[in-house]
Amino acid sequence: MPSTIRRTFVVAASLFTLGGASLGAQATPLASWNDGPTKQAIMSFVRATTDRSSPQYVAPDDRIATFDNDGTLWVEHPFYTEGVFSFDRIAALAPQHPEWKTTEPFKSVIDHDEAAMEKFTESDLEKIVAETHSGMTVEAFNDVVSSWLATATDKRFKRHYTELVYQPMLELLSYLRENGYQTYIVTGGGQDFVRAFASRVYGVPRDHVIGTAGKTKFTYDAHGMAQLLKAPEILYIDDKAGKPEGIHLVIGQLPRAAFGNSDGDKQMLQWTQSGNGRRLMLLVHHDDARREYAYDADTKVGTFSDSLMADATKQGWLVVSMKRDWRRVFPFDP
Amino acid sequence: MPSTIRRTFVVAASLFTLGGASLGAQATPLASWNDGPTKQAIMSFVRATTDRSSPQYVAPDDRIATFDNDGTLWVEHPFYTEGVFSFDRIAALAPQHPEWKTTEPFKSVIDHDEAAMEKFTESDLEKIVAETHSGMTVEAFNDVVSSWLATATDKRFKRHYTELVYQPMLELLSYLRENGYQTYIVTGGGQDFVRAFASRVYGVPRDHVIGTAGKTKFTYDAHGMAQLLKAPEILYIDDKAGKPEGIHLVIGQLPRAAFGNSDGDKQMLQWTQSGNGRRLMLLVHHDDARREYAYDADTKVGTFSDSLMADATKQGWLVVSMKRDWRRVFPFDP
Numbered sequence: 001m002p003s004t005i006r007r008t009f010v011v012a013a014s015l016f017t018l019g020g021a022s023l024g025a026q027a028t029p030l031a032s033w034n035d036g037p038t039k040q041a042i043m044s045f046v047r048a049t050t051d052r053s054s055p056q057y058v059a060p061d062d063r064i065a066t067f068d069n070d071g072t073l074w075v076e077h078p079f080y081t082e083g084v085f086s087f088d089r090i091a092a093l094a095p096q097h098p099e100w101k102t103t104e105p106f107k108s109v110i111d112h113d114e115a116a117m118e119k120f121t122e123s124d125l126e127k128i129v130a131e132t133h134s135g136m137t138v139e140a141f142n143d144v145v146s147s148w149l150a151t152a153t154d155k156r157f158k159r160h161y162t163e164l165v166y167q168p169m170l171e172l173l174s175y176l177r178e179n180g181y182q183t184y185i186v187t188g189g190g191q192d193f194v195r196a197f198a199s200r201v202y203g204v205p206r207d208h209v210i211g212t213a214g215k216t217k218f219t220y221d222a223h224g225m226a227q228l229l230k231a232p233e234i235l236y237i238d239d240k241a242g243k244p245e246g247i248h249l250v251i252g253q254l255p256r257a258a259f260g261n262s263d264g265d266k267q268m269l270q271w272t273q274s275g276n277g278r279r280l281m282l283l284v285h286h287d288d289a290r291r292e293y294a295y296d297a298d299t300k301v302g303t304f305s306d307s308l309m310a311d312a313t314k315q316g317w318l319v320v321s322m323k324r325d326w327r328r329v330f331p332f333d334p
Numbered sequence: 335m336p337s338t339i340r341r342t343f344v345v346a347a348s349l350f351t352l353g354g355a356s357l358g359a360q361a362t363p364l365a366s367w368n369d370g371p372t373k374q375a376i377m378s379f380v381r382a383t384t385d386r387s388s389p390q391y392v393a394p395d396d397r398i399a400t401f402d403n404d405g406t407l408w409v410e411h412p413f414y415t416e417g418v419f420s421f422d423r424i425a426a427l428a429p430q431h432p433e434w435k436t437t438e439p440f441k442s443v444i445d446h447d448e449a450a451m452e453k454f455t456e457s458d459l460e461k462i463v464a465e466t467h468s469g470m471t472v473e474a475f476n477d478v479v480s481s482w483l484a485t486a487t488d489k490r491f492k493r494h495y496t497e498l499v500y501q502p503m504l505e506l507l508s509y510l511r512e513n514g515y516q517t518y519i520v521t522g523g524g525q526d527f528v529r530a531f532a533s534r535v536y537g538v539p540r541d542h543v544i545g546t547a548g549k550t551k552f553t554y555d556a557h558g559m560a561q562l563l564k565a566p567e568i569l570y571i572d573d574k575a576g577k578p579e580g581i582h583l584v585i586g587q588l589p590r591a592a593f594g595n596s597d598g599d600k601q602m603l604q605w606t607q608s609g610n611g612r613r614l615m616l617l618v619h620h621d622d623a624r625r626e627y628a629y630d631a632d633t634k635v636g637t638f639s640d641s642l643m644a645d646a647t648k649q650g651w652l653v654v655s656m657k658r659d660w661r662r663v664f665p666f667d668p
């Protein structure tokens with residue numbers, strides 16, 4: 001395995017330049033956004049909060065923007081990428097666990113029994129997460145995720161998952177940073193999973209990634225050297241009400257702008273809106289089956305419910321129509 | 335109470351300039367450090383890790399320095415300041431809790447019964463922390479701490495607690511930042527307590543303060559507005575083995591340099607040293623009874639045990655003698 005990891009790292013290194021063009025300073029901000037009310041509202045917010053002569057001016061220390069990841073920055077359909085990683089990882093580890101051939105939920109994963117996997121319970125998934133996300137040092141987990149991302153590809157687009165990021169959102173991240181905003185990721189996904197690629201793909205450093213976190217355990221290796229192991233227990237779940245709680249834990253400050261795409265982001269947007277002064281709340285609506293996907297409440301991932309849409313209308317949250325508002329969806333789009 | 339808070343805020347605002355001189359760029363770095371091996375070792379580490387032509391050069395993204403707070407950046411003797419705050423707060427809340435007059439541990443605190451308070455158990459202290467650190471919004475707690483810090487004074491020095499910070503360590507924080515290091519506080523004390531003053535006093539922003547954290551609870555107020563309440567349960571304890579665990583949770587990266595003063599910092603220093611390349615591990619030794627305090631293992635707070643001193647010698651950690659290495663201790667020293 002180590003030599004495989006080393007080899008795939010070389011591949012990973014060659015991908016480092018991929019996002020480069022999108023992360024640099026933009027001659028024209030938000031170039032992949034179509035002109036219209038959504039783009040205008042974003043730019044108006046940034047101008048009003050960064051122009052010193054504006055009554056809505058926000059000091060640089062208070063310019064905090066938080067972004068959901070799955071479905072907001074990269075594709076989450078038809079499965080969360082971290083779920084695909086976990087299943088692939090079970091298959092990769094299976095030779096070391098002969099007992100899995102006859103033990104659920106591992107047997108179904110190894111057999112690619114999709115009907116059985118569809119019916120996995122919370123407890124089944126917890127067992128899979130524990131086996132795939134713990135029992136190694138934090139550095140080893142980072143290497144495992146990096147290797148997987150460098151090789152695995154999505155079935156529909158035949159692309160690496162880190163290529164399936166939304167070009168307009170990459171531009172929005174850059175545009176906010178160019179205007180003095182600190183950009184954070186606030187994901188229901190695993191914090192250490194997203195940290196493995198957030199800097200390279202989104203320009204977001206490791207300490208700006210907030211996610212569902214497992215406990216870690218400080219210990220010593222066989223040579224008496226200090227090390228930090230990933231433990232199988234969850235410390236906190238960074239989803240729904242857990243998002244404002246996670247933001248307070250790591251940032252300690254109310255965001256000025258928050259970006260999401262599903263019911264799991266509602267509380268983050270509500271909390272952002274609870275502060276004084278100008279705020280921006282935005283939801284990405286997946287309504288573009290041709291270029292990406294169209295889904296609302298009829299999905300197992302990232303549900304955008306009718307009730308969320310009603311909230312958005314009532315509270316004045318921006319709703320991005322991918323179909324209408326985005327000139328390009330992916331960096332590789334023409 | 336709100337008007338009192340408002341008033342003390344004005345006082346607090348007038349203190350904002352206090353640390354100013356110490357936080358700006360330094361014409362002479364580490365001016366309050368006496369020349370000698372300790373100062374030379376610190377400067378040698380910084381030069382070696384920031385000079386591009388050095389074989390020990392460290393890229394800016396990896397320049398992470400972590401500082402303990404109690405006894406490393408400010409006075410912890412004879413009591414942790416947060417403990418004094420908690421007892422003062424019980425006294426301030428007592429009129430709203432007539433039952434405390436006859437209920438321990440509150441009765442002893444209200445009666446200033448120091449003999450009884452000396453014998454408080456872990457469970458007693460947990461009750462006091464729960465009453466003083468929860469049941470309000472995160473913003474309200476920040477206001478309470480800010481107000482208290484603006485008025486309370488230390489018995490020996492007759493100074494506000496935020497004045498009892500070590501001038502050489504303020505200079506060290508600035509010196510590291512001027513050389514591209516990100517400086518974090520990693521404290522066994524309450525994260526939200528330290529956040530209330532870290533930016534003003536140390537130049538460390540709220541998202542760079544890692545500490546013992548209580549759970550929070552997202553909810554809605556009577557008007558349906560989102561709010562975040564401090565809950566009475568502990569999420570994690572950021573001390574001893576909890577320090578590397580807290581660093582991984584919030585920063586996600588191994589520090590290059592770590593600074594402490596007690597047995598509670600040992601694991602942070604060990605973990606810092608476990609990485610490749612040049613590292614700096616430093617412990618402040620309180621050996622100056624005249625200007626501050628002299629204490630080792632014979633203390634209820636911040637113990638520097640014989641075993642820690644042996645570790646420092648064996649591992650090559652720097653030990654700062656306050657008496658020998660520091661020209662000045664406090665910003666107000668002549």
